Amino acid sequence: MSVEETIKRIQSQKGVQGIIIVNAEVLICNAGIPIKTTLDNSNTVHYAGLIHQLVMKARSTVREIDPQNDLTFLRVRSKKNEIMIAPDKDYFLIVIQNPSE
Amino acid sequence: MEHVFVYTRKRREFGRPCHFSDRPAELIVDILPDAGLRAEFVERNPLPAQVQCGPEWSEHEVNTERLESEARGMNHVEGGWPKDINPLDMEQTMRYRKKVEKDEHYRSAIVRLGSIMEHYIKQNNAVDIYQEYFTEGQEEDDEEEEQEQPVARTISVFRDPGAVKRWVTALSWSPAGGCKLAAAYSCLDFQRAPPNMSYDSYIWDLENHSRPEMSLKPASPLVCLEYNPKDSHILLGGGYNGQIAYWDTRKGSHPVETSPIEVSHREPVYKVIWLQSKTGTEAFSGSTDGQVLWWDIRKLSEPTEKLVLDLSRKGDLGHALGCLSLEFETTMPTKFMVGTKQGLVVSCNRKAKTPAEKIVCTYSGHNGSIYALQRNPFFPKYFLTVAGWTARIWSEDVKESSIMSTRVHLLDGCWSPVRPSVFFTVKMDGTLDVWDFLFNQKDPTLSLKVCDEALWSLRVQDNGHFLACGSQQGTTTLLEISSGLCTLQRNEKALASEMFERETKGAKILEEQQREIRLKERSRSEQSKEEERKESEKVERAKELLERAERHFFHMVEGGRMLLNKNGSDHLGVQVL
Numbered sequence: 182m183s184v185e186e187t188i189k190r191i192q193s194q195k196g197v198q199g200i201i202i203v204n205a206e207v208l209i210c211n212a213g214i215p216i217k218t219t220l221d222n223s224n225t226v227h228y229a230g231l232i233h234q235l236v237m238k239a240r241s242t243v244r245e246i247d248p249q250n251d252l253t254f255l256r257v258r259s260k261k262n263e264i265m266i267a268p269d270k271d272y273f274l275i276v277i278q279n280p281s282e
Numbered sequence: 283m284e285h286v287f288v289y290t291r292k293r294r295e296f297g298r299p300c301h302f303s304d305r306p307a308e309l310i311v312d313i314l315p316d317a318g319l320r321a322e323f324v325e326r327n328p329l330p331a332q333v334q335c336g337p338e339w340s341e342h343e344v345n346t347e348r349l350e351s352e353a354r355g356m357n358h359v360e361g362g363w364p365k366d367i368n369p370l371d372m373e374q375t376m377r378y379r380k381k382v383e384k385d386e387h388y389r390s391a392i393v394r395l396g397s398i399m400e401h402y403i404k405q406n407n408a409v410d411i412y413q414e415y416f417t418e419g420q421e422e423d424d425e426e427e428e429q430e431q432p433v434a435r436t437i438s439v440f441r442d443p444g445a446v447k448r449w450v451t452a453l454s455w456s457p458a459g460g461c462k463l464a465a466a467y468s469c470l471d472f473q474r475a476p477p478n479m480s481y482d483s484y485i486w487d488l489e490n491h492s493r494p495e496m497s498l499k500p501a502s503p504l505v506c507l508e509y510n511p512k513d514s515h516i517l518l519g520g521g522y523n524g525q526i527a528y529w530d531t532r533k534g535s536h537p538v539e540t541s542p543i544e545v546s547h548r549e550p551v552y553k554v555i556w557l558q559s560k561t562g563t564e565a566f567s568g569s570t571d572g573q574v575l576w577w578d579i580r581k582l583s584e585p586t587e588k589l590v591l592d593l594s595r596k597g598d599l600g601h602a603l604g605c606l607s608l609e610f611e612t613t614m615p616t617k618f619m620v621g622t623k624q625g626l627v628v629s630c631n632r633k634a635k636t637p638a639e640k641i642v643c644t645y646s647g648h649n650g651s652i653y654a655l656q657r658n659p660f661f662p663k664y665f666l667t668v669a670g671w672t673a674r675i676w677s678e679d680v681k682e683s684s685i686m687s688t689r690v691h692l693l694d695g696c697w698s699p700v701r702p703s704v705f706f707t708v709k710m711d712g713t714l715d716v717w718d719f720l721f722n723q724k725d726p727t728l729s730l731k732v733c734d735e736a737l738w739s740l741r742v743q744d745n746g747h748f749l750a751c752g753s754q755q756g757t758t759t760l761l762e763i764s765s766g767l768c769t770l771q772r773n774e775k776a777l778a779s780e781m782f783e784r785e786t787k788g789a790k791i792l793e794e795q796q797r798e799i800r801l802k803e804r805s806r807s808e809q810s811k812e813e814e815r816k817e818s819e820k821v822e823r824a825k826e827l828l829e830r831a832e833r834h835f836f837h838m839v840e841g842g843r844m845l846l847n848k849n850g851s852d853h854l855g856v857q858v859l
Contacts, residue, residue, distance in 0.1 A: 184389055187396030194403045202392060204382060216382050254398065265402055267395040271387060274395040280406045 184217075191276060192219065198262060201275040203229045205236075205268075213273065220277075228264075232275055236268050285311055350492045432728045433764040434716065437748070438491040442467060442756025446479045450752025452506040453741040456514045461488050462495065463741075463750055465758050468503030468522050470550070470738075483507060483519065485531065488760065499535045500527050505550045512562040518579065520551025520567050528579045541582040547571050553608040566610070570623055572602025574630075591620060591628060603628070609655040611662050619665065621652030627667055627676070645676055654695045654740075660702035660775060664782050668695035673707050675719070677786040694739050700746030700768050702778040708737035708751050716767060720777055728767070732759050 191200055199220040203213035213233035218225040240252040255266040258280075267274045287310060382388055440463075442448060448467040456462040466483045483504045484494035498504070502523040510516040515531045524547035527537035547569035557564040557576075564586075566576045572592070575585035592602045604623035611617075616633045627645040650670020657665040663678045673695055695707035703720040704727075712733045715726035735754040742749045746768040752758045 184383070184392045187393055191396060191399060191403065194400065195407050197403065214378075216379055216388075254402065256402070263406065265399060267399050269391045269395055272391050272395070274392065274399055276399055276403065278403060278406060280410065 188217070188219075194278075196279040198277045198279055199224075200277075201225055201228055203233060203273045203275065205233065205271050205273060216272070228275060228277075232264070232266060232273065236266055236273055240268065351490075352492070353490065432716065432718075432767045434714070434728060434730050434749075434761045434767075435764075436732070437760045437762050438488070440465070440486045440491050440494070440758040440760070443484075443494065444480045444482070444756070447754075447756040448479055448503070449738050449754045450756060450758055451738055452504070452508075453739050453750050453752050453758065454507050454509045454517070455741060455743045455750070456509050457511045457744075458514060462486065462514075463488065463758065463760075464498075464507050464509060464517055465750075465752055466504035466507035466519060467756060468505050468550075470505065479503070482535075485517075486758065496531060497535050498529050498537070500537055501525060501540060506553050508554050508556060508565075510556050510562060512556075516579075518554050518556065518565050520547075520554045520569070522550045524548055524551055524569060524571070526551060526554065526565075526567055526575075526577055526582060528582070539579070539582045541577065541585075545584045547573060547575065549604070552606050555608050555610045557610065566608065566618070568605035568608045568620055570604030570606065572604055574605060574608070574620060587632075589630065591622065604651075606651050606653060607655040609657060609665065611657045613662055619655055619657075621655035621667060621669075623651040625650055625652060625669060627652060627655065627665075629678075653693055656696050658697050658702060659699050661779060661782060666695060666697060666705055668692045668707055673705075673717075675782075675785075677782065677789065693737060696740055696742055698742055698746050698768065699744055701770055702775055703781070704767060706740055706742060706749060708732075708740045710736045712737055712753065714740070714749075714751060714761070716763070718767070720774065720781065730761075732761070733757060 202217040204216050213229045215225045215229040239255055243250050243252045257264040262279045265276045448469050450465050451468050452466040454464045464485045481503045482497045482499055485496040487495040500521050502521040504519040504521055506520045508518050518528045520526055525541050527540040530538050549569050549571040551567050551569045554567040563579045568574045574589040576587035577585050590602050605620045606623050607621035609619040620628045629643050652667050652669040654668040665676055667674050673692055692707045698704040704718050707715045714730045714732050716728040718727040721727055733753050737751045737753050739752040750760050
């Protein structure tokens, strides 16, 4: 199963507005680099930068409370949509979905 | 029993240095137990005693130092790229991206994450996890919650940035949502304004409490300030020297136009109100010089109409009443009311043909000058006046007395725009009172000490949730009221109108009685004038009074004696005699 197929499958689900794959390597400052995206550039950069920081914070929070624990998934539900983040050691997969009413 | 200790000192010893010496304890008074008193007490057996076994709690409040915050924006530029790659160069970024995509880690990670993600997406689509299941039960919960104590909380404080503190004499929320608050600063102490006091008034944005959003620079300090209810950029202000000026916030801090001094008021303008008109440019102002002037802001060079508040209807400025507050209700565009310094509320009709007919009637009953006057937004027939020592609610039909009144020294007040029976007042000692007339008529429902100095002005925002009050030291405090006080209860309108009608009826009946008594007295005195035995009648009446007083006295004594016999103790007897 390749990356393309995965992304296409996710994209075809109901309500999905966009997918971003971010590289988590922190070299300079705290921004992540967007590798692949289905949104426009400015939005992508926005999401990548902000969500990267959020995931780092969430992960460190979980780890501090219990060092054996780790972050597996993060959902941010807002009035207009839901941002779902699946973190990995080096990459994040971010999906923005409009939840069904 | 008073204990007095007296010591004498010779006059030539005054001022001498004190020589302290040690002295043994001296018994000054010794009160021994009196066995006789025991008879007045009854031994209580069993005696309730309370014991508590629980952790001891103590409550502490800490206020941090004021935080000056500023909002700054940051431009997010793409970052995170490794040093050798220029983020603006498309080719390099493309190449970097392709390189990452070829990485083995990448593929496996993304495939794994993809399957996890799919699970959650499907979950989202299947069930709405935030759906409300038991809405009926929730409503009941809400009702129980409302039984809790009403509470008002200070949200933020806006301080006068100037060095010299001035009073906040007027507040005005911006229309349609009200996220801006305009405050007029001036010093109303006669001729005691410090020389370097700044004349500015400010517009505050609710989000930013460290600095005003805009300052308005008039020629003299503003005593009152109002936003135009139709246009949120236009403000009208009345100054301490009697001039009226209007600002357009898009055009800057200086007034767009000011009325010339010759045709303006001769004393500080205490209130300006915008009128309901097609052009939305008309307003009227009142001041203590006894005049009410109408203006059209497009032409501030002279007032369009003038009214002198002279009760004898002669237009005489010398006898006119000083006007401290004005009231105008948009549903009744020809009528308006004026609250005067002398404690009278004058109701006037604007469309009267002659100036004499303009003053329709007066409502008397207040002892002090009327600081605030407002009609109930739900029942325009009833209005609230706040004067020296009382706040009273009047009905338009009853002219002699108010239908309800309270007893505290107040400076400003206003109705809540969402609940017909709730109104707010502020006091000289810095307390804010919230009154709910359906709940308790004698005491405020909630009394909150906002600050230590006197609060001069008060304004509720249109949604009834927030209110701002301004103090003598130039601080404006923004408070949030608990939802119980600002949500309309179910039959509140009906209950409030019932209550108002009841009170009006009561007041009318009282008025009738008063009138009858007066008529009787007048007719009686006329009769006695006709007869010539005026004096003997007086004497007779005096004798009657004496007899009545004696009878009353003996009746009291008899009553006391009967009580005496019942209790069988001597004390009462001693007192009566």
